[in-house]
Amino acid sequence: MxxxxxxxxxxxxxxxxxxxxxxxxxxxxxxxxxxxxxGRAATRRRNDCRYDHGANYLKDADERTVELVEELGDDGLVAFDDPVWTFDAGGEVTESDRDPETKYTWEDGITQLAExxxxxxxxxxxxxxxxxxxxxxxxxxxxxxxxxxxxxxxxxxxxxxxxxxxxxxxxxxxxxxxxxxxxxxxxxxxxxxxxxxxxxVRYRTVRSVMLHYPFEVDVPYYALVNTDGEHDIGWLSREECKRGHVPAGESLLVVQMAPHWSEEHYDDPLEETAETVAGKVAELVGDDRLAEFDWSDDQGWRYAQPNxxxxxxxxxxxxxxxxxxxxxxxxxxxxxxxxxxxxxxxxxxxxxxx
Ligand SMILES: Cc1cc2nc3c(=O)[nH]c(=O)nc-3n(C[C@H](O)[C@H](O)[C@H](O)COP(=O)(O)OP(=O)(O)OC[C@H]3O[C@@H](n4cnc5c(N)ncnc54)[C@H](O)[C@@H]3O)c2cc1C
Incomplete structure (x- = not known):
């Protein structure tokens, strides 16, 4: 049977x-x-952009993961190794001294893993x-x-x-x-x-806010991660570092707000949230232009990652x-x-x- x-x-x-x-x-x-x-490795499409608004990428954690990714075919596979830098509660950015790891997604988005x-x-x-x-x-x-x-x-x-x-x-x-x-x-x-x-089992809550700009953000890193958990921003990354995700000359930032901030502002309307987040991003990156985006999007992840x-x-x-x-x-x-x-x-x- x-x-x-x-x-x-x-x-x-x-x-x-x-x-x-x-x-x-x-x-x-x-x-x-x-x-x-x-699931939480999710991709959305909007205005010619594709963005992974949950898990940002699959990392080359071990041999079996790398082998599996290779087995899934290299058509449309995006392997990138742009660095992730860090920042602290005061917003001081530090260049990472670690060897950048290889990160995987696909031109059609990280959902290709499951597909x-x-x-x-x-x-x-x-x-x-x-x-x-x-x-x-x-x-x-x-x-x-x-x-x-x-x-x-x-x-x-x-x-x-x-x-x-x-x-x-x-x-x-x-x-x-x-x-x-x-x-x-x-x-x-x-x-x-x-x-x-x-x-x-308890989870951290994360609100992801996406900010699109009609120009390219000129910084040497793919992402910034807060290492002390004290900043309102937990993570910020540039979706344009992934081939096929953002048209040339544009920028799409995925900003994952810290759990303390996300819980407090989980249900705030996107319009005011995006403006607040953009102000924080401009200050963190040190580029005033980033306070003004041309469109935004968001996703609340009540159960983002387990503690x-x-x-x-x-x-x-x-x-x-x-x-x-x-x-x-x-x-x-x-x-x-x-x-x-x-x-x-x-x-x-x-x-x-x-
Ligand atoms: C904002 C964010 C950023 C992250 N960044 C990274 C990263 O960069 N790298 C990384 O490796 N990981 C990252 N993670 C974590 C990663 O996404 C998760 O650990 C992983 O995807 C969990 O997979 P899972 O199958 O356990 O759960 P899920 O992906 O949550 O899958 C569970 C599925 O069950 C479905 N479901 C729930 N209830 C029911 C029901 N009653 N009936 C039918 N279906 C149901 C859900 O819709 C979902 O599709 C991130 C997560 C978030 C939210």
Missing amino acids: TRTVGIVGAGAAGVGAAYAFRDSDVDVTIFEKSRGVC RLLARTDATVHRETRIERIQRGSGREHVDEDASGDRWYLVAADGEAHGPFDAVVLTPPAPQTAALLTETKWHSEHLPALREVVGA SGANEEILRRGEDDGLFFAGDWVGGEGRVHLALWNGVEVGERISAAF
Whole structure:
């Protein structure tokens, strides 16, 4: 009998889990609440520009990541090594003395990571499908009312029960996974501890503000990062350093505001926020022209990056029953490659168990 796996979320972790089954006959289905794939590694298009407004790039963290990127093909691949400099609370900029690392994205944006990985699998992806509940069932007909049975169903917002699955992988950020666990019908002694460890993971909030200029910003760095966490700006980068993202002679800055600032101004209207942010950018970069942009955009990331991980021994207690977790929060660091490899490893564990 063909084994079935249901994955909630098509971010790096969910797609990584699906990728682990690429050479098997396991039937994999992914459910993603948004229209696009790749989650917080997100790309938007506007006015001939493309910009990665969540994760900025995938870094050449280790050999397996570099090999994987190469495997995904070099058409449209953007590998760049422009430097990241630092600044402190007072806005003093310091040239980095570290060797610049290679950073990857694609001309079509960082979402290509998920698109290309998925293209190498037979996984079915249901987009715009939010899973609201997970439940045990027998798999004979429909979800059993008493949640008995030894297979899983994923119940979507429209009430449809997808399944049955032999294993499910939950990959939303921990607070959203915790919400799913609250709605889980599963007679297991492990459920209370799982709810507790997942629910305890806290995230930093980031508001990304994009500022476009009809001229090129003339600085020697790709990005500036605040190292003491005390400045209102956490990160500022030039999207034009990525081939194919910004037309020649223009500049598009991605400004990620620090968590303390982002929480306070999360719901402020874009118009006033962009002006305030542009003023701070002009001062930090030391270029008055930057106070005036010609268009702006933004994205709030309530759960941008986890502050800590979750106890893995407890997280794995559901695995005998086919309940798995993956994502950046499992390891406790918000990095695309870590989420991706965590997903791959979970997929490999499920494969081994089948
Ligand atoms: C502003 C910002 C900047 C960053 N910069 C970098 C960087 O430069 N480099 C780097 O390596 N990392 C960076 N990160 C972190 C990186 O983006 C994340 O660590 C990584 O993308 C997490 O992947 P994931 O698969 O664990 O989660 P996600 O990408 O969050 O994927 C989870 C998916 O689940 C979906 N989902 C949630 N709930 C449901 C549901 N109920 N039903 C169906 N689908 C659901 C979501 O829509 C999402 O697509 C940044 C993040 C942010 C926000």
